[in-house]
Amino acid sequence: MGTIVNDTDSTESKSNNLTNNNNDKSRETEDLYSDKIRDGQWFWNTNTEQIFSQDQIVAVGHASAKSVVPLELLRYIYLQPHDRIYDPKTHTISYLQTRTYLPVKSLPPREKKRVLVTGGAGFVGSHLVDRLMLMGHEVIVIDNFFTGCKNNVGHWIGHPNFELIRHDVVDPFLIEVDQIYHLACPASPPHYQYNPIKTVKTSVMGTINMLGLAKRVKAQVYGDPEEHPQAETYWGNVNPIGPRACYDEGKRVAETLTYAYMNQDCVDVRVARIFNTFGPRMNANDGRVVSNFIMQALKGEDLTIYGDGLQTRSFQYVHDLVDGLILLMNADYKEPINLGNPDEYTIREFAELIISEVNSSCKIKTLPAPKDDPKKRRPDIKRAEQILGWKPRWPVKQGIGETVTYFQRQLEAGLM
Ligand SMILES: O=C(O)[C@H]1O[C@H](OP(=O)(O)OP(=O)(O)OC[C@H]2O[C@@H](n3ccc(=O)[nH]c3=O)[C@H](O)[C@@H]2O)[C@H](O)[C@@H](O)[C@@H]1O
Numbered sequence: 354m355g356t357i358v359n360d361t362d363s364t365e366s367k368s369n370n371l372t373n374n375n376n377d378k379s380r381e382t383e384d385l386y387s388d389k390i391r392d393g394q395w396f397w398n399t400n401t402e403q404i405f406s407q408d409q410i411v412a413v414g415h416a417s418a419k420s421v422v423p424l425e426l427l428r429y430i431y432l433q434p435h436d437r438i439y440d441p442k443t444h445t446i447s448y449l450q451t452r453t454y455l456p457v458k459s460l461p462p463r464e465k466k467r468v469l470v471t472g473g474a475g476f477v478g479s480h481l482v483d484r485l486m487l488m489g490h491e492v493i494v495i496d497n498f499f500t501g502c503k504n505n506v507g508h509w510i511g512h513p514n515f516e517l518i519r520h521d522v523v524d525p526f527l528i529e530v531d532q533i534y535h536l537a538c539p540a541s542p543p544h545y546q547y548n549p550i551k552t553v554k555t556s557v558m559g560t561i562n563m564l565g566l567a568k569r570v571k572a573q574v575y576g577d578p579e580e581h582p583q584a585e586t587y588w589g590n591v592n593p594i595g596p597r598a599c600y601d602e603g604k605r606v607a608e609t610l611t612y613a614y615m616n617q618d619c620v621d622v623r624v625a626r627i628f629n630t631f632g633p634r635m636n637a638n639d640g641r642v643v644s645n646f647i648m649q650a651l652k653g654e655d656l657t658i659y660g661d662g663l664q665t666r667s668f669q670y671v672h673d674l675v676d677g678l679i680l681l682m683n684a685d686y687k688e689p690i691n692l693g694n695p696d697e698y699t700i701r702e703f704a705e706l707i708i709s710e711v712n713s714s715c716k717i718k719t720l721p722a723p724k725d726d727p728k729k730r731r732p733d734i735k736r737a738e739q740i741l742g743w744k745p746r747w748p749v750k751q752g753i754g755e756t757v758t759y760f761q762r763q764l765e766a767g768l769m
Pocket of ligand 1: 540541542600627628629630640641642643645646657658659660664666700722723726727
């Protein structure tokens, strides 16, 4: 039984005539990739230790954790709606039946781990699953699909190294695994405030169940911080009866539980405090600032700033987070570690960045500020740098570029 990392946070088919040009393009691209896979000349042939080429990011991961994967491989998965064909005339979606899986590394049995990812069909979880699969591990996903989505991991269904189970972490679950990444919990304020009792149960009972299983944690533990930037040594400032308490306090108790299991039952734990994260597969309607602003800009609507827009956030691209989680899992370090990008923006600056990246002429409109909205958030990442040798590689602008492409393609494919 293994180690648990607990996150305390902080298409188209061939039927009909596929008249849509995008669909044809998508099919052509898929055939091209399929040929490459069959001929065994996939991107793995490139030097996979190389992360940058001519200042461009060409791979993600860290050689020390054997997590390096060519970026093209991942982009193929999340930027091509290759397994679904949308027919705008009949407003139907067909799913392709035949599937070529991307080549995964062949690991010797002693290196191959059985890894459980709770919330593995969600935004962050599904990117972690892609990476672990490509690295050659056996991956088991449990998800209740409340905010997660089968499509996020659909490209692995049927693969011998992959299992997808509908299960709610609030209920006990028994399985033998080497490692557990506990990521299950709605993270956007509208989602987690929709059913606050369930949110607390997911954090608390979900964590108890997973700790019980393994006997391993995310940045909201800091609440509306009085210390800036936030180091792991800061204890936080949370209103225990406010609308965000179900999430923030849930994460805090999850950490308390994690260390109680470590001290009392010698459970091997890791605690990641995750700061605002964005990227492809964010839910377009989850109400978070990145997805809201990009969707509004793409649709030509006004961007909604809550309050004066002077509150700050620091945004990290999802690949950087996955790098950090895998490094943390493989490090022998038990204290909490912040994973976030210290590049801090006011929400107004961020709105202007999105407008310029989408090349839109949208205006900004101001709406009332939500209660208890933290005024500042920026991680102090010295600990992650020292202990894990990790720091974010993705400039926010570059990540935003890929995320905009993702949302654009989803919109074109009728998927949102
Ligand atoms: O993205 C995340 O990872 C975090 O999202 C939320 O925290 P928050 O920072 O409030 O996230 P957003 O809802 O994205 O809001 C960020 C800021 O933008 C503002 N905002 C949001 C949406 C919008 O349309 N306009 C707007 O001005 C919010 O008021 C807030 O000040 C969750 O509470 C965190 O747990 C989660 O980790």
